[in-house]
Amino acid sequence: xxxxxxxxxxxxxxxxxxxxxxxxxxxxxxxxxxxxxxxxxxxxxxxxxxxxxxxxxxxxxxxxxxxxxxxxxxxxxxxxxxxxxxxxxxxxxxxxxxxxxxxxxxxxxxxxxxxxxxxxxxxxxxxxxxxxxxxxxxxxxxxxxxxxxxxxxxxxxxxxxxxxxxxxxxxxxxxxxxxxxxxxxxxxxxxxxxxxxxxxxxxxxxxxxxxxxxxxxxxxxxxxxx
Numbered sequence: 185x186x187x188x189x190x191x192x193x194x195x196x197x198x199x200x201x202x203x204x205x206x207x208x209x210x211x212x213x214x215x216x217x218x219x220x221x222x223x224x225x226x227x228x229x230x231x232x233x234x235x236x237x238x239x240x241x242x243x244x245x246x247x248x249x250x251x252x253x254x255x256x257x258x259x260x261x262x263x264x265x266x267x268x269x270x271x272x273x274x275x276x277x278x279x280x281x282x283x284x285x286x287x288x289x290x291x292x293x294x295x296x297x298x299x300x301x302x303x304x305x306x307x308x309x310x311x312x313x314x315x316x317x318x319x320x321x322x323x324x325x326x327x328x329x330x331x332x333x334x335x336x337x338x339x340x341x342x343x344x345x346x347x348x349x350x351x352x353x354x355x356x357x358x359x360x361x362x363x364x365x366x367x368x369x370x371x372x373x374x375x376x377x378x379x380x381x382x383x384x385x386x387x388x389x390x391x392x393x394x395x396x397x398x399x400x401x402x403x404x405x406x407x408x409x410x
Contacts, residue, residue, distance in 0.1 A: 187227050191219070194233045206241055209251050213239040217267040217304050218253055224311040225302070229319060231401070234258075244284075245291040255297070263322070264297040269304035336381070340364065340374050345383060345400070353400040355384075 195214065202210060218238065226236065240255035242264075254265040266289075289299050300321065306314050337345070347363055348355040360371045375398055378384045384398040 187223055190227075190233065191222060194236075195238070198238060205249070206239075209241075210239045213251060213253070217269060217307065220304075220307045221254070221265075221267050221302055224307055225314050225318060228311075228315055229322075240264075242292065242295070242297075244288050250288055252292070262297045263300060264292050265300045265302060267302045267304055267307070338374070338377075340366070340370075341378055344374060344378065348384070348398070348400040354387075354397055355400065356397045357395075 195210075199207060199210060222233065222236075226233065235256055235258040237255045237257065239251045239253065241249050241251055242255075244250045252264045253267050256263040256265065292299050298321075300318070302314060343364055344355070344360055347360060351359065357368060357371045357375065360366070360375075361368055364371075375384060375386075379386060379398070383401055385401060386395040387397045387399055388394065389396045
């Protein structure tokens with residue numbers, strides 16, 4: 185499934201779970217800059233939008249609702265992401281709004297969020313730089329969830345994932361049999377389990393319905409596993 189379809193399904197998922205101002209804010213707020221961030225930065229890093237919440241509602245220090253462009257919440261980690269353009273406040277036209285924005289960012293950090301500002305211009309001209317910086321920033325956050333991430337896989341499943349990684353993402357059942365010294369029926373059981381967990385997809389023989397190999401579905405979260 186490509187980005188456009190995944191993005192559409194992701195938005196529809198969140199829209200169906202919102203009403204009133206929260207829904208209206210999502211429809212109004214997720215515009216060109218936010219979409220460009222998801223397509224040009226987030227998608228190349230993760231290949232999915234799991235745990236990423238658009239136009240996420242939080243309360244500011246006054247208890248008033250405030251919508252962050254994105255909040256990423258994998259496990260215990262909370263990251264607030266704002267796409268920032270060269271707006272009027274930069275030119276000292278709306279100083280009150282600018283002060284409130286800074287206060288909100290400070291309050292978010294008090295509330296346990298890691299706050300990240302993404303320059304809009306970089307999304308257009310140099311998304312590779314944003315990708316590099318965001319990877320460096322998020323890697324320690326991911327490592328905090330190492331134990332939690334590993335526990336969802338058995339020891340044999342982790343071994344299979346590592347084998348697939350060494351073989352450029354494609355794995356034949358016989359390779360698992362030979363490397364782990366387990367029988368073919370056991371391999372099939374674990375491969376089916378990993379397919380259900382979204383880590384592999386079966387590749388059929390051309391013109392047939394027999395599985396000849398499995399393709400690893402990579403994710404930036406795999407840093408937890410290796």
